[in-house]
Amino acid sequence: MLNILLVDDDSEFSDVVCHIVEFLGHNINTAANLAEAEQWFVNNTFDHVLLDFMLPDGSGLHLVDHLKSIGQKPKITLISGHPSVKGKLAEMCEPNVGHLVKPLQREDIERLLNPKKTTAKKKAEPSIKKHFGTLIGESPQMQHLYTMIERVANTNANVMLMGESGAGKEVVAQAIHNASACTGPLVATNCGALSKELIGSELFGHEKGAFTGAIARKEGVFEQATGGTLFLDEVTEMPIDMQPNLLRVLETKKVTRVGGSRESAVDCRVISATNRSLVDLAQNNVIREDIYFRLAVFPIDIPPLRERKEDIALLANAFLNQLNEENNTDFQWQSAQLKLLESYDWPGNVRELRHGIHRAFIMSDPKGKAITLPDNLESPFSRVNKQTQTNQVTAGQTIEEVEKELIHATLDKVQGNKTLAAQMLGISTKTLYNRLNAYGGIGEYS
Amino acid sequence: MANNDKINKLIHDARGPLNRISMNAELIKLVLENDMPKEKALAALDKIISNCQQCSDSLEQISNLDVVE
Numbered sequence: 001m002l003n004i005l006l007v008d009d010d011s012e013f014s015d016v017v018c019h020i021v022e023f024l025g026h027n028i029n030t031a032a033n034l035a036e037a038e039q040w041f042v043n044n045t046f047d048h049v050l051l052d053f054m055l056p057d058g059s060g061l062h063l064v065d066h067l068k069s070i071g072q073k074p075k076i077t078l079i080s081g082h083p084s085v086k087g088k089l090a091e092m093c094e095p096n097v098g099h100l101v102k103p104l105q106r107e108d109i110e111r112l113l114n115p116k117k118t119t120a121k122k123k124a125e126p127s128i129k130k131h132f133g134t135l136i137g138e139s140p141q142m143q144h145l146y147t148m149i150e151r152v153a154n155t156n157a158n159v160m161l162m163g164e165s166g167a168g169k170e171v172v173a174q175a176i177h178n179a180s181a182c183t184g185p186l187v188a189t190n191c192g193a194l195s196k197e198l199i200g201s202e203l204f205g206h207e208k209g210a211f212t213g214a215i216a217r218k219e220g221v222f223e224q225a226t227g228g229t230l231f232l233d234e235v236t237e238m239p240i241d242m243q244p245n246l247l248r249v250l251e252t253k254k255v256t257r258v259g260g261s262r263e264s265a266v267d268c269r270v271i272s273a274t275n276r277s278l279v280d281l282a283q284n285n286v287i288r289e290d291i292y293f294r295l296a297v298f299p300i301d302i303p304p305l306r307e308r309k310e311d312i313a314l315l316a317n318a319f320l321n322q323l324n325e326e327n328n329t330d331f332q333w334q335s336a337q338l339k340l341l342e343s344y345d346w347p348g349n350v351r352e353l354r355h356g357i358h359r360a361f362i363m364s365d366p367k368g369k370a371i372t373l374p375d376n377l378e379s380p381f382s383r384v385n386k387q388t389q390t391n392q393v394t395a396g397q398t399i400e401e402v403e404k405e406l407i408h409a410t411l412d413k414v415q416g417n418k419t420l421a422a423q424m425l426g427i428s429t430k431t432l433y434n435r436l437n438a439y440g441g442i443g444e445y446s
Numbered sequence: 447m448a449n450n451d452k453i454n455k456l457i458h459d460a461r462g463p464l465n466r467i468s469m470n471a472e473l474i475k476l477v478l479e480n481d482m483p484k485e486k487a488l489a490a491l492d493k494i495i496s497n498c499q500q501c502s503d504s505l506e507q508i509s510n511l512d513v514v515e
């Protein structure tokens with residue numbers, strides 16, 4: 001996924017390009033002039049800049065110079081309807097500066113953002129359906145999720161996505177945005193990543209001179225998402241004392257920039273996301289109750305990957321196809337490998353699966369077609385989580401089961417030393433032997 | 447020469463709506479290929495129609511310029 005900045009004063013063109021680029025799976029932000037573009041580069045970096053040649057406050061080449069002066073080296077594609085620009089570009093001979101002539105086509109954009117994709121495009125690929133252009137999976141749990149997305153997409157209700165880390169909350173937000181009839185962009189921001197000082201400016205925007213460093217006016221994410229969708233990721237990580245400001249915007253549907261006095265109307269759907277459970281939300285005071293009800297008009301639970309194991313093979317094929325396309329390779333899964341992937345619990349969900357496959361892809365012999373899976377799929381995080389999870393007692397377990405787990409965990413801890421384990425457990429060694437005999441697990445530790 | 451500049455500017459102005467038409471058509475293709483809501487396609491079609499009118503106006507201005515010439 002690339003971070004793209006589109007600099008063009010034609011707002012209608014920018015809107016439609018945003019739709020297409022987002023659909024291609026990249027993040028895109030827009031600037032209508034040089035000043036706004038330069039402001040974006042104060043706190044952000046971009047992989048690619050699509051730059052109109054003629055802007056209201058100067059030539060796109062000024063931005064190219066500015067980026068050089070601040071040491072940023074994104075790929076730049078100048079877009080112009082003026083044939084004379086070609087000559088000027090030839091003079092520049094910059095390796096990272098390309099050029100496109102209007103009118104553009106989707107293939108032009110695809111080629112720019114993923115140059116290798118077009119060459120691999122002709123290969124016959126097994127068709128893996130992407131629901132709403134983003135979601136993969138045919139399990140009953142996913143079918144239920146698709147129904148929920150369809151229902152809510154037809155309304156303008158705010159949605160709260162709940163699911164474990166890596167389950168695909170941002171992808172579901174994109175699916176809701178795609179399925180809705182809105183014409184504006186999807187704007188995403190991570191509330192957990194913003195400092196307390198900047199969160200107001202990020203959400204609501206600021207006027208020039210509102211605080212030290214505010215050298216130009218900036219639109220907040222609510223304004224950027226006009227007519228579209230605002231995705232507030234990790235909303236429960238927002239400092240609680242900032243939440244009343246958010247509540248006011250949600251209630252009044254009006255936003256005032258930091259340092260400004262004029263209110264402007266908010267016209268976007270808010271999709272928020274959290275990886276905390278409902279119990280956690282209620283017990284730990286991470287989100288105000290009034291905000292929760294405003295944001296979670298329609299809560300959606302995203303199922304963890306271990307509850308939809310039949311989708312693992314589909315996802316694994318889709319990820320491998322994508323890596324094959326990007327790298328011009330032709331790796332294939334063997335059915336035993338897919339079975340192995342299905343047998344693992346994936347506590348890090350789809351993200352962990354994707355990273356696991358990427359790791360295996362890198363490890364594999366580029367001359368062959370076989371993917372080399374690691375002996376152990378577990379990541380360090382999943383190992384730690386598993387340990388803490390196995391030590392948890394849940395309602396519904398029998399005393400015998402808990403006792404058995406405790407004995408095994410203690411023996412594992414002391415490498416099978418029964419005398420030491422008995423001491424730790426506060427029982428005699430004889431009792432420990434008796435219990436192990438009764439559970440039939442003595443062989444493991446003899 | 448001044449007339450040439452004027453024609454160049456009018457041609458540039460005509461490319462704006464052409465560009466929007468092209469991208470909106472691409473968006474409609476995406477919507478149809480991916481079973482997305484038809485409202486998105488309809489909105490893009492409306493934009494195409496209005497941009498055709500704008501493009502036509504620009505061409506009209508160019509043609510008037512030629513007549514004056």
